[in-house]
Amino acid sequence: MVPPMDDLYRLAPELVFCGFGMLVMLLEPFVSAARKKWLSVPALAGAVLGLAATALPAAHPGAAYYGLLRIDTFSIFLHLIVGAVAVLVVLSSADYLEREKLPPGEFYALVLFATAGMGIMASAQELMTGFVGLEISSIASYVLAGYRRDSPRSNEAAMKYFLLGSFATAFFLYGIAMAYGATGTTNLESLRTAVAQGHAGGLLTLGLGLMLVGLAFKVATAPFQVWTPDVYEGAPAPVTALLASGPKAAAFALLMRILFVGFTASSGAWFWVVWISAALTMFAGNLAALVQTNVKRMLAYSSIAHAGYILVAIAAVGTMPDDAQSVAGIAAVLFYLATYVLMKFGAFTMVSQLGGPGERRLEINDYAGLSQEQPWAAACLSLYLLSLLGLPVTAGFLGKFYVFKAAVNSNLLWLVILMAANSVVAAYYYLRVIVVMYMREPQQEWTPQPVPRGVALVLLLTAAGTLYLGLFPGKVMQLAIQSALSLR
Amino acid sequence: MFVLDYLWIIPALPLAGAAMLGLAGRHWPARRVNAVGVGSVALAFAAALELVREFSRLPAAQVPWLKTYFTWITAGSFRADFALQVDQLTIVMLLVVTGVGLLIHIYSTGYMAHEGGYPRFFACMNLFMFFMLLLVMAANFVLLFVGWEGVGLCSYLLIGFYFLRKSAADAGKKAFIVNRIGDFGFMLALLLIFRTFGSLDFAPVFSGAAGKPQATLTAIALLLLVGAIGKSAQLPLYVWLPDAMEGPTPVSALIHAATMVAAGVYMVARAHALYELAPAAMAAVAVVGAVTAFYSATIGLVQTDIKKVLAYSTISQLGYMFLGCGVGAFAAGIFHLMTHAFFKALLFLAAGSVIHAMGGEQDMRRMGGLRKRIPWTYWTMLMGTLAIAGAPGFSGFFSKDAILLAAADKSVVLYVIALLGAMLTSFYMFRLLFLTFHGEPRFDEHAVHVHESPKNMVIPLAVLAVLSVVGGWAAAPEFWGSSNRFEHFLAPALSSPSRAFLAINPGPSLTAAVNTFREMTQQILWEMAGIAIAAAAIGFLVAWWFYIRRPQTPERVAESFHAPYKLLLNKYYVDELYDFLLVRPTTWISTHILWQVVDDGAIDGSVNGIAHVARRFGDRLRHTQSGNTRSYAAWVLVGAALFTILLLWKVR
Amino acid sequence: MQGPLLLTVIIFLPLAGALALLILRPEDRVWIRRLALTTALAELGLSLLLLRGFLPGVAAYQFEEYRSWIATPPIHYHLGVDGISLFLVLLTTFLTPLAVLASWQSITSRVREFFLMLLVLETGMIGVFLALDLFLFFVFWEVMLVPMYFLIGIWGHERRIYAALKFVLYTMAGSVLMLVGILWLYNLTGTFDLPVMQAMLQTSQVLLNTRTEMLLFGAFFLAFAIKVPLFPLHTWLPDAHVEAPTAGSVVLAGVLLKMGTYGMLRFCLPLFPEASHRLAPYIAVLAIIGIIYGALVAMVQPDLKKLVAYSSVSHLGFVVLGIFAFNATSIQGALYQMLSHGVSTGALFLAVGMLYDRRHTHLIREFGGLATPMPVFSALFLFVCLSSLGLPMLNGFVGEFLILLGTFQQHARWAVWAATGVILSAVYLLWAYQRVIYGDVTSENNRALPDATRRERVILFTAAAVILWMGIASPVFTRRMEASAQNVLKQMQRSTAYEARDSRGAAPRAIQPAIPSAGER
């Protein structure tokens, strides 16, 4: 019954995350209220070690736990992303929790558990395992979204997220059930052969459709994006940063595994779903973001739009899933995820920092004259925004570049044009924030919040990462390509 | 051979003067300004004289004398050098420009002595001299164009010299812009020449003209004519010249009488090789000239501003020059150019002297009886008037007669028009003289302190008066017993390869015609000279009758012919017509259609419209975000339905 | 210093200067200005080295640098200069010190950031002209937007935000499509390297069918046409110019607009000759409309800056016309016009900026009779106007004339229409000049305006000197452009296979990459 040692190595990051999560939980009762903030130390240690532990599975690639997991470069890549997100969340939230007087112990534990769930999603090679991982991260997210109990908005975010998330989960599960019913297996490798034999018919297709519904909900693509703005707005800012980055990346990982491993053969069917969804998502995100006045909400819409861009790359793979060319598309998705996480996390952290106590300053107009009051903050936020906008020298540009490249490679001319049009629309609202920060005079007195060290470090890391990936994408892209190759 | 070798020195002298005055002259005392401003022109004149000396020793084979200095523009197959050339035509022009120019500069030291911006004035004048010299010495069309535009610029600057007066600034602008319209034609001519000949140098163009299709040559010639019309203020682009009188009087004399406005005539003469091969263009030149000569003379009849009369007179005289060129008598045209430079400069300077004496008054209705007060001015002006009116023996007589003869040879109609014009010329010039100098003073003796001009103004007047009187004898035709040295001198420059071609193979009929003409001439020529003299005399007599004998006549005539009088007084309403037909519609369309409708409305409107639609869409989308969880669930169902339908449909 | 790094140094020196500015405290305005000026002048000096080392008569790229940058897809840091880009770089380095000087007093808030942006902008602009890798080119092309956006948006006038946004959005709309075009080309050729790509297309190693070529041409051309700006894509320009601070307008008009025409010359013509030929008539019509339309609208503008802005539309119309006449003369004329427009219009904006510094308005009706209080300024302003309206012996004439001359050889009718612009430019410039400078002093505010200061005289005299020099010594420039201009035409020749394919009418579908992108294996 005891699994082989190698399997444990392959599970090392999750073990570390869960272990430290429990450790934080256990320590919590023994720490006096005044010292609760020091709980961030073990939490940070957990996150960092968990991230570092990625080295172990990296050294032991292969299937684990009876094929339920598959450790390959793909999963390593995503582990790096979600691990990094965990580190960033812990760093950025320490002072936030203290400021908002929220219990830190449970928070860290939930973050670490959720990260473990995401890790599972990244390596799951079987649907049910993936589902459990998804649920771990989701349920933790529901709680985190409502973590500010005294805030009606936070409550509401939690409720909406929970209800709709569970709704979507049901669809996902039903999809698994149908796939299982049609083929008798939930293992993606086996599914692949079953699908390739083509005897599955409507049941399997419908199953795929329902699974797509569930995952599309998690990655917030149209028309399932509706929850995103509300939840992102209502959730505590560090949680929003988390929600927008980690779970999304993990859900995309699961989605990719299902589509590219399990359902390659039926790409002709799902290609159009992805295509239409990509188009809808880009427009839904960007057009609605145009008219937002709340920064957090605007960023939420923007992350919807970004999910749409990622779908473009997935659609690009969908035109030729078996072709070697598709590697470029998968790599583009992965690279995009990396860049997206960096810039989005940075942006949300900055918003959280600028929001001040109780997150009161969230309107775009509150940022008027920020460049004079806090030049570095303004510069930093501008960097993220420009990166989100896709301007060269930032990571966002290269992310978009690779997506464009994949789409052009697959001859998705219309999708490319739609994406191009969307980039321009997006430019408007990103620039509008910069306008307010740099080109308007301050409207009210405001005392700049001191930037806590953790937040400062997060900002530094994300900004540096954004620039690094913008200038020298080579190494990360190399890894992304290997990941893509490892998927097949 | 100094000047021939260093041809550039002639234009460079005034340029140096202009540069010094322009950059540093602001703080100089007047004497130093005079020294530089007049000195540079004097040196240029001296150099021109030396050039004549050297040129006269040049073997005929070396004419035109060409000097290439540096490549100015080169690109692709195109190449324009900074190259100067000298031939007989250039010599004539050089002497006129530097000589008359020098006199006017000297005159200006007196006339402008009390004006603000004195150094600026001389800087511009010197600059003008530079460009004018460049124009007449250029060895290719591009450099000619440089001078052409350059003189236009200086004209602009000098017309607007009194820039505080809006009318002056307007006039300057108008001059430049109307000239630009002409230049548009000139520019197109250059383009067409280059396309046809592959070069813009004079030599290859003129020598290569013979073989080219006539239509092309006609087109080139007509386009050049457009340029010439603009510069020389011919119909229909003459409108700027009367307004140009807003400039200081020496400017009017130099630029708008003697030199610049004659550039069009010079250019036509220079390009005679092209014109001669394009008879239609020649005819156009002649018609434009004749009509303008008559037309502007009629306007001159009723003008009351002393300078305006002279301005219309200038337009009219330029018309004669065009007529001369148009009927093939290029030498006569150039001859008239020269004599006109003398007497018109004289008239303007004298008029300036009058104005100076009257303390700035230009309206002849408020003058009169000045003969005794300013005798020098009166006598010199009389010489000029006699010259322009065509009194026998005066310079204008010979040159105008040459043109009339040539015109008669081609077309009776043109001849008659020109003759009528000559009669009108005589009338309005004597009218000017009588109104100004004769009769009773019509000004307030106490307010105006009439005084004779200083020596530096009078001496140029005297010199020019002498030239106006005797200048014609240089080209007195053979039947007067003279040898018409002028025409012979110019012959090499104004004979073209094409004409040489004709001369070598004269058909028998042509020779016969020439011979019969020779026999007939003596008689006819005398008769025609008599007719011209009679015309001038009639003009004089009518003027005498109107303004000396019966001074009330003009008013009566004006009343009985009210409509025509008004028409003339208002210059045929041409300015108003242009304003109504061109200026207003253009500004209106530009403002209300192009700017407001097309730019702000259509283009910006559609761009902003797209943005607006996007925002509207965004707002719609935003409202789907009702905050109601049930709606969100409905959206999930929408998505589920969409996905499953798409998938199932695709699988089938 | 003619080592292999010269171009890199030229590109990044301003950036280094910009970063150095960050060391200074924001209060040290004097030192900030001095440092900025020093950087800009050093940059000018460096670029003159470039001029000295440049071999005329050579069509190939010179001072080439070639380094690997990104492995997948293969992207290189490839720089080089030829007769087309050489003078545009010089134009940039020439105008930047002037822009710095022009901002000496007029920028009072956030001085450090201002000069920082200006220097970053310079880096971006020079990078655009020197990049020979399409990716690199695009990077510079886009990066440059940011500082310009801030320059307009922060230091601009009342409607600066609208103008800045409009500027960026217009430009981005074009450039995103260009990015797609670049990627498509990469897809077909497997390289981002311009010379390699060019060679592959020219030797028909890669065939583009007509539809593909037209689409690609469109993707590139649209981006460039917006930048130029070609009618009817020009409406961002007046707004951007009016609202930008003087230095911004100078750089915008002087250099940024040239990027559009530079792009056409560098990419559209050599890469897509057939499409260029097919679409040339339509483009020429637009260019001519732009010439006339720009001039007419300029004529009736009540705002000096807007007038100059519309005049740019008109002048750049000439450039586009010259390029699409496909004639060595006209192309050189276009190049020359690019330079002279940069200098003249830059100088015009500088002059207008000086007026603005005094009166804080650009409205013509607020001025009048300035010749009395400001004689020196008036004279120099006139000089600049004359250069802009194409007076012979000044710079504007050479370019315009060569363009018309070259165009006339191929398409007489185009040239005739375009030549009307010559008349109109005189109309609007002189009319404006008259209203501003001549007449009585109409407003009491203007009576005691100080004449040009020493700094301003330095600026205007420098500009005037260059204007005159360019007007007289044009071969200094054209000799160095000649080979490259000819080369563009040569590059437009395709090998016989290409033409044979044309005559058949049918082309192999070449959308699928002829050469799989090697880097992804």
Add this chain to the structure above:
Amino acid sequence: MVPLPYYLVLSAILFGLGAIGFVFKRNVITIFMAIELMLNAVNLAFVTFSRMHGQLQGQVFVFFVIVVAAAEAAVGLAIIIVIARSRQSLNVERVDLLKL
């Protein structure tokens, strides 16, 4: 012997009713119950398929689904309690601070 598709159709009907219930009900708790109904439908499907394939996997999955349902119930009801406390209402339509 009951044909297995009967079970499947029943499962589909229950799932559909759950979905309808979600959009139809206003009370948060009832809506959550609708979700539970859907999960039950999933379970029925799993069990049926398990039977169909003669495998046990399906039943194992049911086990997981039940655990997930339980976990969701715990968290969900906690959230509902919080909402009820802060809003004094269980009507989802009244919980719409976050919108637009």
Add this chain to the structure above:
Amino acid sequence: MTLELILFFLFAAVAVAGAVNLILQRHPIHSALSLIVVMGALAALYLLLGAEFIAAVQIIVYAGAIMVLFVLVIMLLNAGEEERTNLSRMARYVGLPLGFFLLFELAYVMARAAGTQAAAPGVAPASTRQLATMLFREFMLPFELTSILILIAILGALVLARRES
């Protein structure tokens, strides 16, 4: 018609009726009771399908634990009758029709697809032992993960629902 079939239809009818009642009842407690009925009916159907263990778990965990929790919360919150607001036109005019559409679509596909798949009746009903083996061998990982899930649930419920201190 076999007894089995009769039983199936009986429990199926009960389940569907319970589900419909769940939707139609206005008071949450009635809905909860209806849901318990559904669950009971399903447990019976599991027995029919030969999944005894699942049937037991269904009753114990689902009907027993989870639903009790529901009822408890309903009591705790003193939830009254449902307020039938109609603020969402989207749900009414799009959501409900699509819900029915989905129902029929799923049922249709299920009926057809399963029909093609030859059922394997008569396979020996799974023993609980086999189930346990599978759960603790092949599916050990997810099983362990569910423990984390429970932990999170506890933690979450604790954090969210505890009274303010």
